Amino acid sequence: MIEPKVYREMGLNDVEYAQVMKILGRHPNYTEVGMYAVMWSEHCGYKYSRPVLKLFPTTGPRVLQGPGENAGAVDVGDGMAVVMKIESHNHPSAVEPYEGAATGVGGIVRDIFTMGARPMAALNSLRFGELSDARTRYLFDRAVSGIAGYGNCIGVPSVAGEVYFDDSYEGNPLINAMCLGLVKSDKIARSSASGVGNPVMYVGAKTGRDGIHGATFASVELSDESEERRSPTQVGDPFTEKLLIEATLEALNTGHIVGIQDMGAAGLTCSTTEMAAKGDSGMEVDISLVPRREEGMTPYEVMLSESQERMLLVAAKGHENEVKGIFEKWGLNAVVIGRLTDDGIVRIYDNGELAAEVPAKSLAEDTPVYHMDARIPDYIAQVRRFDKDELPQIEDFEPILELLLRRHNIASKEYIYRQYDHMAQINTVVLPGSDAAVLRLKGTGRGLAVTVDCNSRYCYLDPYIGSAIAVAEAARNVVCSGAEPAAVTDCLNFGNPEKPEIFWQFRQAVEGISAACRAFGVPVISGNVSFYNESQGIAIYPTPAIGVLGVIENIERRCTSFFKNDDDAVVLLGFNGPGLDGSEYLKAAHGRVAGCPSLDLDKEKRLQACCLEAIRSGLLASAHDIAEGGLAVALAESCFNTEGSHGVSVEISSDGLRQDDALFGEAQSRILVSLDPSKLDSLIKLAAEHDVPLMVIGAVGGSNLIIDLDGSKIIDLKIEKIESAWRGSIEEALA
Amino acid sequence: MYRARIFITLKKSVFDTQGQVVRKSLQALNFDDVEDVRMGKYIELQLEAADKAAAEAAVRDMCERLLVNTVIEQYGYEVSEA
Amino acid sequence: MYRARIFITLKKSVFDTQGQVVRKSLQALNFDDVEDVRMGKYIELQLEAADKAAAEAAVRDMCERLLVNTVIEQYGYEVSEA
Amino acid sequence: MKFGVVIFPGSNCDCDCRRVVEQVMEQPVDLIWHEADSVDGYDCIILPGGFSYGNYLRAGAIASHSPVMGAVKKAAADGKLVMGICNGFQVLAEAGLLPGVLQRNKNLRFICKFLHLKVEHNKSAFTNACSPGQVLRIPIAHDEGKYYVDTKVLAEMEAKGQVLFRYCDAGGTVSAEANPNGSLGNIAGICNRKGNVMGMMPYPERSAEEILTSADGRLIFESMLRHLRQVWK
């Protein structure tokens, strides 16, 4: 019999333990308790989040695979599918940033090629404390190196991402890794295991004691104790991963693989039970056959190890040697460790001796579900008490613009993406630096645009609206690149869901994402939940990172955010309005995080439709989403073109807003575009058809950024000067 | 003046993939009898200190604070008069 | 069974960028008296050999053929019975 | 003209090279497994970029001992063209087919970006389609690209025209600011004394199509074709 202390420490509560006993009709043994504990943790079992996640729209004409598999898949035309997913690796990265971030990349890439898709691009969404803090600088630098070290080695280009710095992440940085891959639509591989007698094969790296109970570790708050509880850190081996990619894709190509699943969180426990459950099968495996690199491992340790770069697959009977041969050609282990049965039971033997015997579905599907209490947090009322008229008026706008351009949340992210190979596979036709990365689909004339976005300060101020804005902004970035948004993947990073205030944030966020996705007709096809992002009891800002994939029908009609030709007209497309709430300006110039951002989904939809049609019709030379730092920052960013910078001169009026709001406000649903003046009439006509306001505000040219506000020239700065401040800011902070 | 030699390796519990690959490569070169290759870092430096004990203390301190990632690495050192 | 410890450093004539960076970082941590930091590789391995001399010969051979790039690197080693 | 692109475990850019040879240059090309013991029948062997054997120990070191490298050495001795790109260059240097070594970049970080290369002369099998001093826009993506060789060898290489490409600015000036990784003499690409083995850190196949914002890399493939056609005539 297992002591309550033991199962509680593993993460099961008394009610859950009783439930396990009921399922088994007996006391579970130590190994079985470990297996239930890890599979019923939030990280694997989604016991708190599952009822809420049901709110997402997950279907659509393009969807080939929604949530529930290793990754989602959408049809991108010509019989091709894109497989996509995002995942967190926050807790491991807080302890060992290089390996944590690296293995995060490894894990998400495995999810993609497990579906039979060749990984074609990686993205990342990062959150840290402020770079003025030494520990943060270390975490940031090492995490970026880890992503680079792993991604570069496996030849998957890291094409886009985002990073924000805010005190709320100081004790709990976020590392979210996203990946997409390409596969023929009729060749998508799945994780369900069927066919009695089919051999179960273990392939890839050997098993050690790393990361045991990693999944439960991800389901508790970080404290000094977590250092102790932690079993050896997982270290990544990108070289083995690269071999695993090639061998797996080659093996899948034989058509002799029935089902396949990577071993991520909860290792063998998760892969055996999930594969069996999905295929309505049972499975018998003998873990003494599992290749090991440490001696004396117990069944518990083997079943819970989270060693990296491993997969479980079920081959068609009689073809195991062919499959084995492929893995061995690539220098990898491939061992038959068991076979499928039909009784729905997973039996784990250790050298012939029964070590665990559990119904597959009881671990993989019938996990406990909790309907948690939700309560609006007290801080919401406080931050809403925001009267912008009380803010001191600013006289001198130039230093404010320079300050904003240097803000690490706004400054160029070159320091990061220089370290990522973003060109491998020669598909990246819009490199990092524009609103979204654009990849060509070789041999089709079409392309993809991808981005990941989330302004978590907005989400803190209002999780519902903030999350809807994250979807809107990501979609807008993709639209500005000339693509039609096709699918969303999301990584929901929150604090401890057992606290009603956190659960409220979580539910509001999911509702906001759902509303936006429905409005834009874009389904959620995959995602990941990361709770317990707290340190010393303080939660991070709610951070639902939203990845959006868009499809470009004609790759020649792609668009970037940079001004290209002198004398092009500069146009503000979209809906001006108040936007100081939650803005970077409010924080940077006034030290305040307050107000409530707003978004009108209908207007946003019209704006995106209009912009997309304008790009598709070849009207625009550039399109740039107006986000952090408002119009003034967007103008500057459009000037900073690595292929030759431009100046710009505009005249605007504050039109009922405060002057600082007109310059730096972050009202949603606005896009800054430039175009040949001869095409202006067509754009005006198009905007009218879509019922989208449009303002011609100036022209590209000169070598300065000049803004005339309400009849006086309030900003006149040399591009060269502000560009080098913007480009160098993050690197300076690290020096 | 003291001379310190510092040897850093991965902890035994951490898998040394690099060492594995190097071992396989040595075997392919017909060094069949090679086993258990561990790859690590080697640092040599000179430092001023009051005496050998002080030099050793300083070296330990450097290792803990900067040179070694104690989450996954372990280290040894030798200090001698230079 | 013999145990070999191999120390690989850049030749004196080759600039050690990493060593320089580490020295600066150490000084920033107030280890002011540190000089001449050289970064290198440390390899530990076990090997079977008839006797110590044979083990040493094998280690030299491994270094020359694979472990060391003699264009820029130099090495030392210690072999002991394991 | 038959091309062969070698795959080492950990090669990443084999398919990119194959695409450019096959689709852009319209030449036949095969992928060659690292265990192959012959590369007979190919006019040109390409060692692609990537992280062969994880670049463990030293970049290119372990791959340089692969069985196929014996065959590549023979092909080189027979006067066949051999081109190493990025990791391929590192392999050739480790294999002793090219002088010098590639060390970690001076900033100790991976660097991925477009930059400019100055073509030193056009009297080589790899540059004959360029004009002397021509500036090519080609990207780099590497961690260990700082070229180093001792001064005596360098002087000899310079004298024999073995330096083919140097990092420069858009105007063609070879300066310290235009040197991304600390390479000696801004060296980005070299050939052996005989002129049939070439290694370069920048990636010509990543800039061989207009859609990738530069097609300058084509000139290097074009040069090899011209050279081979001459030989065959």
Ligand SMILES: Nc1ncnc2c1ncn2[C@@H]1O[C@H](COP(=O)(O)OP(=O)(O)O)[C@@H](O)[C@H]1O
């Ligand atoms: N962590 C990162 N990894 C890779 N690219 C990044 C990262 N952070 C930012 N970028 C790139 O820098 C550019 C600017 O990012 P961001 O300021 O988030 O743009 P936007 O506001 O248009 O979404 C984008 O091209 C983005 O992909």
Ligand SMILES: [Mg+2]
């Ligand atoms: Mg953004």
